[in-house]
Structures are given as C-alpha cells and as structure tokens.
Amino acid sequence: MQVEAEQPARRKGDETARRVRAAALKLFARHGYAAVSVRQIATDVGVQPGALYNHFPTKQDILKDLMLAHMADLLAAWDRDATSRSPNEDPLDAFVRFHIRYHLERADEVFVAYMELRNLEPVNFAEVEAARQQYEKILSDILEDGVRAGRYSVADPKVATRAIIAMLTGIPTWYRPGRGLSRQDIETLYLTMVRKCVAPETSKPMGAG
Amino acid sequence: MQVEAEQPARRKGDETARRVRAAALKLFARHGYAAVSVRQIATDVGVQPGALYNHFPTKQDILKDLMLAHMADLLAAWDRDATSRSPNEDPLDAFVRFHIRYHLERADEVFVAYMELRNLEPVNFAEVEAARQQYEKILSDILEDGVRAGRYSVADPKVATRAIIAMLTGIPTWYRPGRGLSRQDIETLYLTMVRKCVAPETSKPMGAG
C-alpha cells in the first residue's frame, strides 16, 4: 500500500503547514483535540502561536483538515487498491486485508478521525460522516453481492458491516508491531474470523440457548 | 439485568454528589472530559462551581470515580449474572448476551470509560486498565475452555477475545433502540456472528486468496 507521495513544497509556507498538520495529528492522537492548546502545537512546530494563523484560520480548521484529508485518502487508497488487484481475488478478503494494512499504517489518523468526531462543528461533521458512510458502503456492497451469489450468509449485511469494521478497527488499539504477532499473522487471524463469520451455514448449531 | 439499586441518601451531600456524577457523566459522554468545564457541571447540577469541591477534590477525581465505578459495576454485574444462570447455558452465549445488554443499558458509562482513558492520571489509568484486563480474561477463559473441549476453534484466543469485544462494544455507537431493530434482534444477529466466528471448522474454505 502506497501512502500519498507528498511532492516537495513550492513555497516555504507549505512546508510549515505540513509540519503544523503533523504536530497537531500527533498531539491530538495522544491527548485529544480539546486537551491540546494552539501553543503546544506551535511549540512542537518550533514557531510562535500567531504564526499558525498564517496557515489555518482557526484551531478547528486544523482538525477539519486532518479528518477530511484522512477520509479522502482512505477512499482514494481503496480505489487504487481496487484497480491494482487481481479480479480473481475474493473482494471480502481484499477489503479485510486493505483495511487492516491501512489502519495499522495510519494509526494516528484513524484514531483521531474516530475519537474527535464530536469536536467537529456540525457542517464539518456532516462531511466526514458522509465519507464514512461511503466507506461502509464498500463493505456492505461486497457482503450483499456475496449473499446474493450464495458465497456468504449474513442475516443483516448492514449490521454485519458495522460488526466487521468495528472488529478490524479495534486492532490498532492493542496491536504493537514488533512484539509478538506480525502484521501477516494479524491479517491471517482476522481474515479467518471474518470469513467464518459470514460463511454459509453448513455447520451444525452449537450449545443450548 | 438489574442495575445497582441506589439506596436513599442519608445526608444531603450524598444526593448532591450523585447529581454531580450524573451531570458529569452526561457531559463527558457528550463533549469529552477536556471540553467540559467544572462550571458546566455545576450549572447542570444547579449549584455554584465551588460547591462541587465539597464532594470531589478535583475534576480529575470525578472522572476517576466514574470510570472506576463503571468497571467495578461491570464486573459485579457479570458475577451476578453468572450466579443466576442455568449451568446448561453455553458460556459464550451468556457472555455475548450479557455484554450487549449491559453496554446498551449503560451507553454513557461505557463510552466515557473507553474515550477518556488518556485523560486519566497514570495511577488511575492503571487501576482501570487492570479491571479491563480482568473483564477480557472472562471471555478468553471461556474461549480457551471451549477450544480445549472442542466446542470452538480459534487460532488465537487472546486475539479472538479482542476481536469479539471490539465487535460487541461497537454496537452502542450506531444502534438507537426504538427505530429499526429491537435489542432482541441485535442480540440474535451478533450471537449468530460470534458463534460462527469461533465455530469448529467444518465448512469448506472459501475464495482464492
């Protein structure tokens, strides 16, 4: 998975704006939007607080910028993934692998995009929410197609979508690469669970309700 | 599921403390700990800001109190559930049902306990984290026992535990009772998915990796 190759800044301000975004992302992810002051961001960038306002109108705009960029990148990365993929590959497998890889690679972005939703002003929230629903639709379409084709069996594809996404998105909250399982291990484990979760019901029912 | 029956306040201050907790819980859940001021809590309670300090030493202590109480209540509720249960009932079924019901009933507590972890001072965090691990262990023990008995098949019970809990805990983020699915529907849908997820592998493998 190729993360956007940032092209070299043409003006000096572009570079500063980039560092502001990076600092804000790190700080928001660690302490939360409301708990991070503009002064902290400025200090991290190595600049006076007022300088930030040459690049972002308000603190809220920094958050908005981060979250909208994340959602756009996520959807763009999926599109790129889809075009580069073998048409034989099972789409559910592809989605699970993509989601895990992307979310492990961009843990801070994902975390902020989820945790700071309530700190977005309504109009910004609506935009992020629309992108989120677009992303969810990718998986529910996959599930619905698969159900129609008899490859999967789920009682409610919308619910299954949310269940699967919640399951996968939880990974970065506990997984730390380098100790214990490899990313490959994680992919395999989760892929197995997701597959079973939506598998056509051929096995006998279990236990006494 | 019986939520703690609060016994009547003996002193007036107990009642005020209760209302402070209730107001803080509601506000923290809606706006986040860092974004809520002591003044807002006091206003919600109908009292001057200084009055809160008759009941809690600091704002942080309110958060600590809420989170520790939630974790203790959760573990206590599971114990109560376990004693009142038929020994024939499948423990995984019981856990899933319990978890869903509890998390839908106490959505604010659950949300705060998850979202505000990073705003806890280290010593308070450690205590909450210990309780969380205790709760996780309930499920991983169930899975490990079931795997040994051949009732379930999971490659890594610890990972499966996190996957299942993430899946279930995600429900309150989107489910709103009253419109669409009933709580009973939710229980059934998720129970089916979880069961399949850990089912012994009797079905044929799917798709081309």
Add this chain to the structure above:
DNA sequence: GTTGAAAATGAATGATCGTTCATTTATTTT
C-alpha cells in the same frame, strides 16, 4: 429550639485559553 457540622455561596486567585495585530524578517517575483 439550640448547636455544631455540612453544604452552598459569591467573589476572587493566577494560569491558560484561542485569537488578533502592528511590526519585523524572510522569501519569492520582477
């Protein structure tokens, strides 16, 4: 009903918040 303790008030503390702005410095364009 009196008394002592508990609870709430109202005002203040110093610190920090996001943001503004006149000015200076750095960079880009001509």
Add this chain to the structure above:
DNA sequence: AAAATAAATGAACGATCATTCATTTTCAAC
C-alpha cells in the same frame, strides 16, 4: 538589486479555566 508578498514575531486581547476561601445558609442531631 528592488519591489512585492509571504511568513514569523512578540506582545497583547478578553474570556475562560480549575481551584480556593471567608462567609452565609441549610441541615441533622440532640
């Protein structure tokens, strides 16, 4: 190199932050 523009400074703005405290009010025990 000069002119024009962009970027950063440093200091300040009023607002709000969590918390403190002397005082007053309310309540519970006798």
